[in-house]
Amino acid sequence: MKRLLIFSHIVLFSFFLSLLQAEEIYISQENYLKKAFAQDILPKPSVIWIKSDIKKTVTEILGHPYHQLRLKYWEKAGKTVWILNEIGKEKYITTGITINTQAQIEDVTVLAFRESRGWEVKHDFFTQQFINIMKQNDTQLNQQIDGITGATLSVNALKAQTRMALYLHEKTRTSSH
Amino acid sequence: MKKLVRRRINKHLLLLKAHRYIGLGSFFVLVWLSISGLLLNHTEILKLDKRFSHNSLLLTLYNIPEPQFSKAVKLNQSWLVAIDNKLYLNKLNLPLSHYNLPFLGAVLKQDLLLIALQHDLLMFTLQGEYIDAIHIDANIKKLGLDSNQQLVLNTDQGCLISNEILTNFSACPALSTIDWAQLDQIPNALKQQLSLIYQESIISLERIILDAHSGRIVGALGVYFMDAMAILIIILAISGVIIWLLRKVKKRRSHFHLKKKYR
Numbered sequence: 001m002k003r004l005l006i007f008s009h010i011v012l013f014s015f016f017l018s019l020l021q022a023e024e025i026y027i028s029q030e031n032y033l034k035k036a037f038a039q040d041i042l043p044k045p046s047v048i049w050i051k052s053d054i055k056k057t058v059t060e061i062l063g064h065p066y067h068q069l070r071l072k073y074w075e076k077a078g079k080t081v082w083i084l085n086e087i088g089k090e091k092y093i094t095t096g097i098t099i100n101t102q103a104q105i106e107d108v109t110v111l112a113f114r115e116s117r118g119w120e121v122k123h124d125f126f127t128q129q130f131i132n133i134m135k136q137n138d139t140q141l142n143q144q145i146d147g148i149t150g151a152t153l154s155v156n157a158l159k160a161q162t163r164m165a166l167y168l169h170e171k172t173r174t175s176s177h
Numbered sequence: 178m179k180k181l182v183r184r185r186i187n188k189h190l191l192l193l194k195a196h197r198y199i200g201l202g203s204f205f206v207l208v209w210l211s212i213s214g215l216l217l218n219h220t221e222i223l224k225l226d227k228r229f230s231h232n233s234l235l236l237t238l239y240n241i242p243e244p245q246f247s248k249a250v251k252l253n254q255s256w257l258v259a260i261d262n263k264l265y266l267n268k269l270n271l272p273l274s275h276y277n278l279p280f281l282g283a284v285l286k287q288d289l290l291l292i293a294l295q296h297d298l299l300m301f302t303l304q305g306e307y308i309d310a311i312h313i314d315a316n317i318k319k320l321g322l323d324s325n326q327q328l329v330l331n332t333d334q335g336c337l338i339s340n341e342i343l344t345n346f347s348a349c350p351a352l353s354t355i356d357w358a359q360l361d362q363i364p365n366a367l368k369q370q371l372s373l374i375y376q377e378s379i380i381s382l383e384r385i386i387l388d389a390h391s392g393r394i395v396g397a398l399g400v401y402f403m404d405a406m407a408i409l410i411i412i413l414a415i416s417g418v419i420i421w422l423l424r425k426v427k428k429r430r431s432h433f434h435l436k437k438k439y440r
Contacts, residue, residue, distance in 0.1 A: 090221060
């Protein structure tokens with residue numbers, strides 16, 4: 001009986017804890033951009049239209065069309081920064097992704113997490129796995145990313161976002177060079 | 178002694194009878210609660226929150242009020258209409274879940290539909306596809322196009338003009354002629370059509386199932402009825418356990434007596 005009571009208290013506590021985790025903004029878009037470019041004056045945003053071939057590939061990567069047709073990104077000396085929104089289970093996860101001149105991921109940071117579960121993806125132990133990862137020919141990542149038990153959908157969302165950012169980075173290189 | 182045994186048997190029978198009748202009486206409610214509970218547990222998969230009731234009886238039951246048509250803009254052959262907190266491009270409800278009205282006006286810039294809300298400028302295709310949004314750190318009052326077809330915003334911090342790709346705004350040059358967006362009167366026929374579309378997009382299946390689950394769908398009486406049913410179900414569960422325990426005790430006793438007899 002005592003064990004049952006302790007167990008029910010743990011369940012209730014985790015439930016309230018999960019409610020508290022909902023809708024957290026960890027870093028603003030502006031601050032992330034300042035951090036990514038290591039300066040206070042930010043480059044002006046550029047835009048990429050998610051149309052025709054790009055729309056097709058992005059849909060393949062995400063498993064559904066991206067929710068908007070035009071995407072802003074920031075670029076300086078070959079480095080690009082992408083702020084992407086993707087649904088984990090029900091709500092958007094906003095992630096900042098920085099890609100360097102060698103088309104490698106330099107940084108992945110969860111800017112806002114709105115789901116009630118799967119927030120573990122915000123931690124460095126998970127996001128650091130993406131550093132120096134590149135895109136393979138088929139838009140897949142060139143290294144395996146270890147998942148987190150109980151956060152599969154959020155992990156998948158972040159993987160899809162990084163694949164999308166690497167693909168779009170490549171697209172901006174081919175179109176501008 | 179016999180009296181005591183008889184009294185005990187009577188009590189046991191009474192409990193059994195009560196358990197049986199409560200079980201039979203709450204059968205349909207219990208089945209409905211289980212089915213509706215299952216449905217509500219999987220709202221996202223079944224998309225119950227995105228499916229809406231078109232049933233006029235249900236709409237009457239919910240007493241859906243007449244929509245408040247706040248503002249409308251005529252854009253070539255299309256109409257952009259604001260109803261309560263929703264925006265309709267002709268009969269299409271535009272996705273605005275992240276943005277707050279009030280709707281302040283709209284203009285067409287080539288093949289782009291630009292909509293001004295209080296702090297946001299939304300971009301849509303003429304087919305109603307969402308393109309992008311730009312947050313403005315000022316209160317927008319109205320929007321328009323200048324003689325070069327550049328987007329201009331009148332805000333509480335002054336006049337702002339956009340760049341060609343609509344990513345940045347700067348202060349308007351002096352003496353620019355601006356064609357500000359005007360609001361129009363909605364034709365009655367469209368008003369009636371939109372009223373119907375709006376009313377049919379309010380009550381989701383999730384809402385209906387949830388209200389039927391709690392009994393709220395038929396008002397306060399329904400809630401009391403469900404409360405009574407919930408109490409009966411608790412009694413059912415407790416009486417079930419008591420009957421099971423009594424039978425177990427009875428079995429043990431008879432087993433003990435048999436053992437004693439044949440020892």
